[in-house]
Amino acid sequence: MPCWINLTVRMKQDIIGLLDYESRCQLRSCSKDDRDTVDSTKFTASKLSLVETQSEMSDGKTIVRCDLDTFTIWFIGKENITRVDRGWNGEVNEGLSEIKQENRYDVFRRFLQKISINGMIHAHSISIENIEFRPPEEWKPKCVNLKVTNIQNNHIVEWLQNSFVFSRNFKKLEISCWGEDEGIGELIPALEITDTLKLNHETNLTDEEVERIKAIDLNVSSHRITVEAAKRIFERFLRLSKKSDSLELRINCPEGFDFKTDVLPGHLNVKRFKKDNEDRGEYYGKIFGGFENVHNVYDAREVECIIFQDSMRISCEVYERSTNPCTLWPF
Structure with missing residues (x-):
């Protein structure tokens, strides 16, 4: 042997x-x-997550936590003093801790260099959350699933630009951050996204650009998407969606718009449910049939259109009955 x-x-x-x-x-x-x-x-991690949190012990002190599969490393400090903790499964191994007379972000950059091969960080799924600093030059990942949440100090576009240097083909891409940054939408057309795209920012995507996106599990906002395109996207969703998929479009609401006549295909088997204070053109109902689905998912679909002055939100997903028990209080 x-x-x-x-x-x-x-x-x-x-x-x-x-x-x-x-x-x-x-x-x-x-x-x-x-x-x-x-x-x-070459090392390809199953998952890599990066989170920064404020320390409750000292102003200006933050904790940068990086999880790489079961390994965790913490960079804790402010200014030019950093405590580095290491451990597995979220538990610190005190024997591996050390103090460095350097800024935590510089120490973090060197760690990225260690896990890079030819300048590229390989991971199947990556999550970035609550980051307050600019992306280091060493941050150039290659992944198929990317989730970016609450990037601070207007650094969101920079983090995305660095993340897209080697990653252009995604199964899932989710971006959720405070504020409005139309620069995000400019990056999307160059990407190939097959399963899920969730964006909570205004993207300025055109009809052609949003219809080119292959992802069926879709959440997009753009004032440039027309009602005609929304109808085509809605019909495609009914035809291609899996049970876990959902659709949400936030677009402009033209004068005289009516969801039932302008978006909802007439051949569907739909039951409408009136809601209190429902405005003209709004709609809530359940789709029980009248469409073909390539995955044989024919569960009832919950569909809703809510109008906010000159904009509206169109949503559709499989209807799930509530599992919460109903309690009848004595009178």
Whole structure:
């Protein structure tokens, strides 16, 4: 039986490529040759998450937490003093903690360099949340699922631009941040998104651009999307959606608009439910049939159109009965 030291470098790299981050770290500490072999082997994490939180102990002090599969590293500090904690499964290993006389963001950048191969960080799914600093030059990930939430200080476009250097094809892309930044919409047409696209910003996407998006699980806002395009997107959703998919479009509401006649196909089996204080053109109902679905998902669909002065929100998803118990109080 061959032993490890007798294997060729290529064979070792093939084996290392199957290891998770924790196992790679342990192997890397065995010898200089093992360290060099590990460092030269491409690593693709299952998931990578990056979160920054404010410290409750000191003003200006933040905690940058990075989870890489089961490994976690914390960069804690302010100005030029940083405590680095490491651990697995969210638990700190005190024996691996250290203090560095450097800014936490500089220490974080060096960590990114360590997990990069040829300047690229490989991960299947990436989540970025509550970040207050600009993206470091070393942040150039390659992933298929990306979720970006609440990027602070108007840095959202910079983080996205860096994230899209090597990543152009996504299964899922979700962007949810405070404020309005139309620069986000300018980045979307260059991407290929197949399953899910959730954007809570105004995107300025045109009919052609939004209809080119392959994702069926869709949440998009654009004042340039016409009612005619919204109807086509709605019909496509009924035909191609899976049970977990949902559709939400936020578009301009033209004068005299009526959802039932302008968007809802006449061949559908629909039951309308009037709501209190419903404005003209608004609609709430359930679709029980009258459409074809490629995934054989024929559950009832809940459909709604709410008008906000000169704009409106159109939504559709599989209707789920409430699982909350009903309590009848004695009178």
